[in-house]
Amino acid sequence: MLRAFWPSSLALLLVGCAGATPPADAPPNPEAKAPPAEAPPAPEAKAEPANKETNVIGALDAPAGKLEPAEIQKVIRGNFKALRACYEAGLQKNPNLEGRIAAKFVIGKDGKVASIGEETPATLPDPDVVKCVLAAVETLTFPAPEGGVVKVVYPLMFSPGTGDAMSNCKKSAEEKDGIRTVSIVCDKQTLKVTDMPVRAVDEKFADAILTGFEQQSPKMRRTRGKPTIAEKPGWSTVVDGQTWVSTLLVTEVTPGRALVVSCLDETGGASSGRCDTLVEFIVKREAAASAAPTPSPSPTPKRPLPTGTATGGGF
Numbered sequence: 001m002l003r004a005f006w007p008s009s010l011a012l013l014l015v016g017c018a019g020a021t022p023p024a025d026a027p028p029n030p031e032a033k034a035p036p037a038e039a040p041p042a043p044e045a046k047a048e049p050a051n052k053e054t055n056v057i058g059a060l061d062a063p064a065g066k067l068e069p070a071e072i073q074k075v076i077r078g079n080f081k082a083l084r085a086c087y088e089a090g091l092q093k094n095p096n097l098e099g100r101i102a103a104k105f106v107i108g109k110d111g112k113v114a115s116i117g118e119e120t121p122a123t124l125p126d127p128d129v130v131k132c133v134l135a136a137v138e139t140l141t142f143p144a145p146e147g148g149v150v151k152v153v154y155p156l157m158f159s160p161g162t163g164d165a166m167s168n169c170k171k172s173a174e175e176k177d178g179i180r181t182v183s184i185v186c187d188k189q190t191l192k193v194t195d196m197p198v199r200a201v202d203e204k205f206a207d208a209i210l211t212g213f214e215q216q217s218p219k220m221r222r223t224r225g226k227p228t229i230a231e232k233p234g235w236s237t238v239v240d241g242q243t244w245v246s247t248l249l250v251t252e253v254t255p256g257r258a259l260v261v262s263c264l265d266e267t268g269g270a271s272s273g274r275c276d277t278l279v280e281f282i283v284k285r286e287a288a289a290s291a292a293p294t295p296s297p298s299p300t301p302k303r304p305l306p307t308g309t310a311t312g313g314g315f
Helices: 069-078 080-091 127-138 203-214 274-291
Strands: 002-004 046-049 099-107 113-118 150-158 170-176 179-185 189-197 221-225 232-240 245-251 257-265
Touching: 069 080, 069 150, 069 221, 080 127, 080 150, 099 127, 113 127, 127 150, 189 274, 203 232, 203 245, 203 257, 232 274, 245 274, 257 274
Parallel strands: none
Antiparallel strands: 046 150, 099 113, 099 150, 170 179, 179 189, 189 257, 221 232, 232 245, 245 257
């Protein structure tokens, strides 16, 4: 079913997967205009202060501290390859291995992980992978919290992939008035990519798009970020709909053109890292295509060249 549309000049279609549980609140509807006028990482991290009354893993006899969820997400996503390595080792034994690990840990006053465990038993049926993932998280160092320690619950979803991040996804594309759009529907992730000419891709431009996107789900938690992918700076927001997570990225791959990528992940509100992988894959492919030399046209073609609107975009 169709969840929402962006206007053709700015935004992105988020297509819901058939049979998915209806969201507690609809994903951001790009139809609404942004008011005039920053990733792998998302509000799936719930930062909660720990205190001595909390009788759970990681409870410390220390004052409650404060650390922005965006800072936690940045560290997790920046080290996701180490977590993925644990999972890929499990795939060698079971190619169909998939499931959820809810890491629950405490960040000490020095930013190091003081203790770690699981909030609920993992649905990923490989205890060695679960142990490896938790051990990898335990080695991470976060910014030092303000005023004490912080308790964190961070759900992680793992599912098999392939060499091409979108080899099993369905794609459709169109181009009109210089604006190229590509719709991509995967298993539980739906993306839309818009490549359009703009005067400038800067923070003000990105903020207008991100704000309009966020305002469609005002009750949902959102987290801004400024990721760098393929050496290209970008601005992103992640909206946590409890039963879904929606990501929007604005960047500039080709000078004078904005690349806007949205991804709706309906894996039950926990980030699978799949949207991060897909968005990064798209930006890197666009960057590679932009850097590739354009062959010079033949000076004397033997017959008239066909004309028409180009569609598709290497996705």
